[in-house]
Amino acid sequence: MSVRSVQKEATRRRVLEAARELFETEGYEETTVRAIAKRAGVSVGSVFTSFQSKLDILSEVMGERLDELYEELDRVGHQLRGSTADRLRSLFALFFAFETRRKRLFLAHIAATYDWRPGAKATPFGHNERLKQVVRDCLARGVAAGDVDPAIDPELIVDTLLAAYAWTYRLAAWADADADTMSHAMDRQIGLIAAGFTPRPQASGLI
Template sequence: MRDDQKQATREKVLEAARDLFNETGYEETTIRAIAERAGVSVGSVFTTFASKAEVLSHVMDRRLGELYAEFDRVVPYLRGSTADRLCSIFAIHYEFETRRVKLFLAHIAASYSPSPDPGVTPYGRNERLTQMLREVLEEGVARGDVRPDLDPQLVIDLLKAAYAWNYRLAASRQASATELSATMDKQIQLIAEGWRPV
């Protein structure tokens, strides 16, 4: 019974935090506001999570679970060149994350905090995305449209950096998923010039 109550509190806190981070941003959201929205005490939040940053990390883990459930259905059907497949992967990410863009911006910002919280999984350490990008690049090598001597981790890091950097357009001028994808497509085409076989 006690475990059920603890799980129910956890669910309420994560839902409330997700909505507040998206509505008002990470910095402006307080633990007290999360507790009030969740209908629990501040103490209950702190017995479940060590910090606001840890709450954000758990919110993002849950969202990524939803996103990658979509990918499990879509990835087997991706077609075209390596660049085309990567463009599709990032377009799906932009479409998903711009539904709650302030939440994703909060995740990126918290990742670059000068005093990182040990309970936080920073942006860029998403193993599922890394694995997906690596597989696309390896398939490209097997098909012959990616050089076999390519350093895949270097390309993955570059792709992730471009992906995150493009969110500045969402933050500064409310760019849509379509605009972010169009920018990423151009960046991927430029990066692809470096992996084409000679």
């Protein structure tokens, strides 16, 4: 890499680290690009050399953050035991435990991904294929084990689970709920959803 490229990357890293800290301590809406530049020790112009907008910065911060989450899932995901409902409960508990380490940052991310205005640049919530695949894999394991009805559309189950997952974050936004509180609420919702995908016993015919 050229000296200029090295300097640009160093500036980009300082901006991301400064933004991560400010989004968490001050909140996304309250944080300005000028404040990020000041914390990073660079000019506002330097920020816009690497990023198009504050939302672009948030997207990159969260992209790196979520990479850490998936690395953690790769380490422990294969160790999950029990029924499909139990494994889903464990899976989402891992999500909440990881995400609430920087709760305000994750709430800002959810708010941005629900911004459906024309021109919005954040990836809409529910379009994260890596997250959806983790849930699909759990359901596929359940089909193989016989406790998930293979006739039920797995994408419908995934969408329903992710809708419940996102809605559970209202507890963090409204009541500053911790990971255990949100996991408990999600556990109950998973129980209801699992009642819909669990195979029903076949009625025996009368002879």
